[in-house]
Amino acid sequence: MTTTAQFLPAPPLLSPVAHNWKLALLAGLVVSVIAIVLFPARLSVSVVGAMVALVAAAFAVNAYRRRYYGGLLVAPAIAVLFVMNIFPLLWSLGLSFFAYQSNNQSIRFVGLNNYIKVLTNDIAAPANWDALINTGMFVVFTVALQMITGFLLAMLFAKQFPLRKYLLILVLTPMMLSVVASGVFFSYYYDPTFGILSYVMGEITGNQFILMDSKVGAVAGIVFTDAWMWAPFVMLLVLAGLVSVPKYLYEAAAIDRVSKARQFWTITFPYIRGLLMLALLFRTIEAFKLYDLVYILIRGGQDTKTIAYLITEIANEQNKTSEGAALSYVILFMVIVLTNLYLYLANRRNQGA
Amino acid sequence: MSTIEVKKITKKYGEFLAVKDASLSVKAGEVVCLLGPSGCGKTTTLRMIAGLERATEGDVIIAGKRMNELPPQKRDIAMVFQFYALYPALNVGQNIAMPLHFEKLSKEETDRRVNKVAKILHLTEVLDRMPGQVSEGEKQRIAVARAIVRDPNCFLFDEPLSRLDVELRHSMRGQIKEVLSNLSKATVIVTHDQLEALTMADRIAIMRDGMIEQVGTPHEVFAKPANVFVASFIGTPQMNLMEADLKSFGKGVASVTLAGNAVEMAADPAVSTLRPSKVMIGIRPRAFTAESSAGKSTIPAQAELIEPMGAETLIHARTKLGGDIRVVVPRTQRIKIGDVLHLKPDPKQTHFFGENGRAVRA
Amino acid sequence: MATLAEKFGLRKASGVGEAGWGHTLIVALVSLIYFLPVLMIIFTAFKPSAQALSVPPTLSPTSLFGLIPDQFVFTPTLENFGQVFNRVMVSGNAAEPTGFDVFFFNSFFISSVSVLLALVIGTLASYGFSRYPLKGNDTYLFIILTTRMLPAIVVIIPIILMFRTVGLSGSYVGIIMLYTAFNLAFTIWMMKSFFDELSYDVEDAARIDGSSEIKVFLKICLPQVVAGLAATFVFGLILTWNEFLFALLLTGVDTRTVPVAMNQAVSSGGRGTDWTLLASIETLFLIPVFLVTFFLQDHLLRGVTFGTVKR
Missing domain, CATH: 1.10.3720.10 (MetI-like)
Structure with a gap:
């Protein structure tokens, strides 16, 4: 079993190496915010998607270089499950505390009433x-x-x-x-x-x-x-x-x-x-x-x-x-x-x- | 009476002939080893005795009764499997008790019998453990315990010691032999290890390619191998088997050309029945004496490799024609690489094999 | 001597766990009874429309040399299969394409891509869960399992809203992503138990010989779990191939899959169920999974042990 030894020192924030996920996250956030503000919804979705991919790639390289294989291997599955299952589940969990009808725009918090x-x-x-x-x-x-x-x-x-x-x-x-x-x-x-x-x-x-x-x-x-x-x-x-x-x-x-x-x-x-x-x-x-x-x-x-x-x-x-x-x-x-x-x-x- | 008799049994798998015309009889209290290289049909023979395979032809007679058509359940036999076949979901005690359920004994009687064999095989401490939690040696003893816990017609062992290390194997051989000697049942042990066969068996049946080549006591198969295969299979280091031209025979002495030398050697009188021809001469490495000077009945060879084995030394020597001869000499006899040895065979331990590979013996 | 009876396996075979033709006969009878409802569907696909609903029901395309009374026999026809792809949609009009060629392609494309994707992602994840356990490994695994426990409708409303927002409704990407997630839980659970079963010795030996982690995974571990991959693939395919509710609510006209189209074709027009049409669609639709299952059958048996058999 390989241990998840962290022998790699964290790079400085602005150093443009592939495993600097902090920089990627920062850049991604900035670009995404700009895109959402400036572009129409469809286009900004693509831009945000690309940025998410960038951050994910940085995370992946970081995890690989740190030999954090467990996280690396599991991440794609968790990501897909999160987007397609867990997120909707949480959404519907949230909905269960509101009065909401899908044919009606109004939405109102009702606590445990449902x-x-x-x-x-x-x-x-x-x-x-x-x-x-x-x-x-x-x-x-x-x-x-x-x-x-x-x-x-x-x-x-x-x-x-x-x-x-x-x-x-x-x-x-x-x-x-x-x-x-x-x-x-x-x-x-x-x-x-x-x-x-x-x-x-x-x-x-x-x-x-x-x-x-x-x-x-x-x-x-x-x-x-x-x-x-x-x-x-x-x-x-x-x-x-x-x-x-x-x-x-x-x-x-x-x-x-x-x-x-x-x-x-x-x-x-x-x-x-x-x-x-x-x-x-x-x-x-x-x-x-x-x-x-x-x-x-x-x-x-x-x-x-x-x-x-x-x-x-x-x-x-x-x-x-x-x-x-x-x-x-x-x-x-x-x-x-x-x-x-x-x-x-x-x-x-x-x-x- | 606890006896096993196998008459000309044959097993075919489609076109493949696994066992051919094998015959064997085992008396009560006798231990017979089926010995042979892997794939020789010895396990198949054992399984036919057990009823796990059906003989294509021939008879299996256990305790005087023909049992060809009977399933294993009706043969009243005990068997130790190669991989022990312990029931994984039962603890050691329950494993040993399994064959007793058939007899519908009381709980007390079952426990008594289980404890008795557990004591004999030093398993009392592990009776409550699961098979996965005991050592390999203990597993082996559990398998034996399960076999001897009841009173069957006969015992069958399939490579019982093959999974143990050398040390354990040695001590288990002794233990099994002791246990078996107290039971006076017909026993068949399948093994590929000649040491196991030589130490445990009363008689050994040597098999090759589905056929039994020779049956005899450990002494017989060692001292009087019936053919070239048995001669080469039994004994370590392996017997030297050399091709030779038989020139003539007279007065108990055969003149042969061996490895390019004319040699006169004492031989069994039956050799006189052979006409001058190619023969195979077998001499065990310990049957040579290495003399310092040439004689009429010596074979010259140059020492090439020397392996000290403790009390003795094994020498690989090369003859004039390049053949390899293994010789064992006492530790005290100092020989260096390159020395030329004049090897004199012991006339009583020189085996002549005819062109058909059979030993020529009176 | 092997008797003739033995040769044909009529007498009890010698080995433990083997049986002869007698057993085959019993199992064949049971299997045929079990298969009968499917057989009726397949037969219906070959019936002329007029005979589809006859009373008594017609049961056989042949009278088997007079064994079966005429009233149970129908005249087989291939016409229905043509109807699947081209038929009169509005009475009075000429026959027009039904689009089923596209629907079959969609089913094929969406199922295979999502099952394979789930297999790749899920296998990687299960290898991670098995070999490099995270903190709270079991909790993750349990959460993954719970994603399979809810009625589809609970997740589907947020997903519809989500897809609408990002423009994935009716697209291949959306439904493929959804099916991938849908298959992941099963894939991860199944494959993890396979990796758990493998001995670490060979892997460690490979590591000592200098193989990279990637090579250990690809060259040492994967080949040992082929049966598991095959079994997972078959199960995933069967479930995805026939999935109805997600497909109904999330596919568009261009990406519609066969189960949805089948439902529509059958219940449209207000003339009641078109039995022969439904039967012929289902018969065609059954063939691919049937073949895949048949060819991977040997793996299927070795593959579904889920590593539950320990020791």
């Missing part, structure tokens, strides 16, 4: 809580179904057998579909008049079958579609764990006459536990954001609105941007608590093992 409103208001809060409960329900059902299906599929593919490669890609395909297409097509499969499900059920029961006619049916339809699309993801992770178990352990287990069940729990499971947890984490985060299928399959009907659906509705259709932002931050808080809990459990497990 939060109080989304959590306690007589009209808004019950819908939010319902959506939250729905989201929780979807998370539990769809993640559980994905994990079970993915796990079983992975067990099927864990061995070497002829044509494995070609069959595996078939199972992976649902993951590659566009949600628009799979959503629309599942609404066709579920369709009471034309759908195959209704046709099959009709042949059996003699009655027309309308899946989306009740909340249970609608939830089942959404959960099934989502789990169908993403179980292959879980499968891939579990499968990677399964194939990473060294073959000689199974051979030793065969010699030691270890039962299949014990083999699974003492040899196989420790290898896939971490990946199962990871699949759980990723799929839970994604399931919290469930929106598109609810929209495409049922337009939020039958009391299936999820929190992401509600936020999109509030922020985009009703233009209550700051309220949507406040609600989002409530959710973010919950997801962070959940994720930390997961990371805590995962780490404790790893240390214990």
Whole structure:
């Protein structure tokens, strides 16, 4: 490991060497201010951009010459994430303390009022809580179904057998579909008049079958579609764990006459536990954001609105941007608590093992 | 009875012939080493005995029962793997206890048996540790402990000591030998290290290119190698193998042309069956005496490189035709580089190999 | 003697973890059932419009020598694929280009550039996080992960405002930047675990031999994480390729991607869903990711361990 030894003395402020980032920053600021004052917005954006690039380059050279490689390597990623993710996040965090509607120019500081409103208001809060409960329900059902299906599929593919490669890609395909297409097509499969499900059920029961006619049916339809699309993801992770178990352990287990069940729990499971947890984490985060299928399959009907659906509705259709932002931050808080809990459990497990 | 018998087993991977017609029988309480260079098929043979590979042809008979079709679970065997194959998620004690679950023993009995073997192999202190937290030598002992914790039909070892350093290897050889001698089971050990084979085995089977070249006691394979390969493979420093022209044979003495010299040397009476032809003569470096003057049965060679080995000195000498001869002389015999040695082979330790590479012996 | 049954793998194969054609048969059945909804989409792409919504649903392009009753059989046609690029947009008018050639190009261009960019930037960053940990390394990593936790809509409003201000709305640069960021979190987490897994010994040996840090990274570390790069690429591609909401709100007419255009093509005109059109767009759209995934499949399995398997 190379240490971040700072053996290079800082250059005097005005010395024009490449790693003098202070000079670059100063020059950049001056030029930018002049540009903003003198030029129209579009042009000054380019000038400011160029200046940012100049300062960044000076920082980079400085970091390289000082062997501060960590910062140097991480900086571009942090920069992109900052501009495209963190900055908008902070912006919307800020918005959540204001009364702002995107179709209205007025903006007014309201403190925590938005939060109080989304959590306690007589009209808004019950819908939010319902959506939250729905989201929780979807998370539990769809993640559980994905994990079970993915796990079983992975067990099927864990061995070497002829044509494995070609069959595996078939199972992976649902993951590659566009949600628009799979959503629309599942609404066709579920369709009471034309759908195959209704046709099959009709042949059996003699009655027309309308899946989306009740909340249970609608939830089942959404959960099934989502789990169908993403179980292959879980499968891939579990499968990677399964194939990473060294073959000689199974051979030793065969010699030691270890039962299949014990083999699974003492040899196989420790290898896939971490990946199962990871699949759980990723799929839970994604399931919290469930929106598109609810929209495409049922337009939020039958009391299936999820929190992401509600936020999109509030922020985009009703233009209550700051309220949507406040609600989002409530959710973010919950997801962070959940994720930390997961990371805590995962780490404790790893240390214990 | 704990015996292993292997009858003409063959293993093919597609067109590749890994093991060909290998036969071997191991009595109860006997330790047989499968010795050979890497890729000679010795591990494959062992895995066929274990049931981890299925023999393409031939029979595997363990404890008197043909077991070709049986999976490892049904063969009741114990095996120590090359990389130990410790279960990474279980601690040392649980690892050793793994083979006992099959017998559905009580918790107390399991603990008792585990503690017993742990004591034998000095593992009592580390029973609660994970495999990742113990030393290489301890891992090796855990693997042995796991094998001897129950009472199997036989023991199989796949390169058990190859991952240990020289010191540890030496002490483990002794320990394993001691443990095995108390168990009186048929045991097969695969190794590429001849010292390991010579010290641990009751008998050694030397393999090359999927075939067993010779089976015999450590003394037999050393003193009476069946062919050129065995002769060159066993013994350090390596046996000198020299091409020679056999001229005639009479009264126990063979006249040969060796490295450009006419030499008369005592030979096995069976050499008389050979017609005058090209032969290979094998003489171990310790079977020479370096004389100061030429004689009828001496080979002249000039000392080129001298390696003191402690009690003895290894000399690389060059013959008239440029061939290299390795000679070991006692430390007390002072030889300098450039000295011409007249090497006299010990007639009892001179091996003649015919054109087919087989030893010519009565 | 190897019996015929053994030769064709019908009996249990010798090695541990290997199975024969019997297993293939079971897995094939399961896989086909799992693949069925996709297959129906692909079949629909070949159905004449009139048969798309027939009751009972038509299920097969062939009667399989009379095995399947005629009512389930449709007559395959390639017409729909032509419709994707040229069709009658306003009834009465002649067929006109739909612009889907451009949309396919956009999807291809935007996805590949942003996924590759994220791969480059993310790999550098993950190498930094792994080899030169900063103060508060874990905090950075966690913050990076949280960027993936919020519903897209939360970030999207400020981004729309931001893009409008600097004139990036509807441009390639804007959406590519956004997708790059979108892929970064995943890339960094995934690649970091790969670098964490590598042994330092070889790197240190290279340093002692006088290799520069850059050379150590390029020549020693990168070649060892190829599987991880491939897996990350496939996952990033799948997610970006099909991304809908950002594309809907941030791409313009010229930079529109296929999922957005597909949605519009399907729901426009007020005639209800055009099933055969949707199916043929999706079928065409599926091919590139399908091929990439297929060819990188071997890496995919080795690549998704995320280094979670320790010891």
